[in-house]
Amino acid sequence: MEYSLSFRPDGPPDLRVLLEPGCGTATLEESGRAGLDVIRAMSRRWGFSTTCLDKLEDLLLPPSPHGPLALWCALELRPGGVPRVKVYLNPAAHGADRAEETVREALDRIGHHRAFQGLPKGDGYPFLALDLGDWQRPRVKVYVRHPGLPAAAVGELSRMPAGPTADVLREFAATAAGTTGAGDRLAGLPVLSCHAFTDPAADRPSGFTLHVPVRDYARHDGEALERAVTLLARHGMDPAPLLRALPSLTGRRPQDGVGLIAYLALAHQRGCPPRLTAYLSAEAYTVRPPTG
Numbered sequence: 001m002e003y004s005l006s007f008r009p010d011g012p013p014d015l016r017v018l019l020e021p022g023c024g025t026a027t028l029e030e031s032g033r034a035g036l037d038v039i040r041a042m043s044r045r046w047g048f049s050t051t052c053l054d055k056l057e058d059l060l061l062p063p064s065p066h067g068p069l070a071l072w073c074a075l076e077l078r079p080g081g082v083p084r085v086k087v088y089l090n091p092a093a094h095g096a097d098r099a100e101e102t103v104r105e106a107l108d109r110i111g112h113h114r115a116f117q118g119l120p121k122g123d124g125y126p127f128l129a130l131d132l133g134d135w136q137r138p139r140v141k142v143y144v145r146h147p148g149l150p151a152a153a154v155g156e157l158s159r160m161p162a163g164p165t166a167d168v169l170r171e172f173a174a175t176a177a178g179t180t181g182a183g184d185r186l187a188g189l190p191v192l193s194c195h196a197f198t199d200p201a202a203d204r205p206s207g208f209t210l211h212v213p214v215r216d217y218a219r220h221d222g223e224a225l226e227r228a229v230t231l232l233a234r235h236g237m238d239p240a241p242l243l244r245a246l247p248s249l250t251g252r253r254p255q256d257g258v259g260l261i262a263y264l265a266l267a268h269q270r271g272c273p274p275r276l277t278a279y280l281s282a283e284a285y286t287v288r289p290p291t292g
Contacts, residue, residue: 036071
């Protein structure tokens, strides 16, 4: 479905791929079951636990689930090693009107009883994600949607103690989205905030990521690439791997379409240097024409 390069200032980027294991099935329910089978096969092969996922199976993978997804997984690829695995589930599986209730129950079931109070206000919860496998500190991540957000309000989304400053977040969003004024609204695809919890006793997240859908705020991928390179350089990261990656996905010029670079994200996690991630579309079905 999607590739991503996660950059850091002290080494080469990590390569990740996001997949829908049940994409060939006829219904969302079948897709979820197929996805579970794949994750459990991975757990047997690579020796990791699915306990957290098992606790959420009936809640987030019910019969006749609502869309738009059932189960996605991401593999963080490591040279010569076993991938790290992340599973993405749909909090709106019982309907968008019950998503908040579902997120609260999911966090309670896996022992994060105080986590929900550490989330900002938003308009829906597109994903709940679990780290499975060889993670030093496995995370539970809750994504929050923020449609029509004023540019100035981006700086208030983090609830992470000692996390990114409001100025850093506003500057990142303004560059990624091409906004110029604090009163501008991000009126395209919504900005997403992601809140990562590692300590079950905590009421505040240990990590925060701001996701900006650059594909909806750039005229073409040449413009999106220019913004990505600017942000990587600003944060002390080498943009060369991104420049090498794009020709491996497409033979077209960046100026001839928009959406190859789908999102740009700035991630902070306690005890780690900041990361900047570029999400890259495979463009397997279509190329969106430039908008100007």
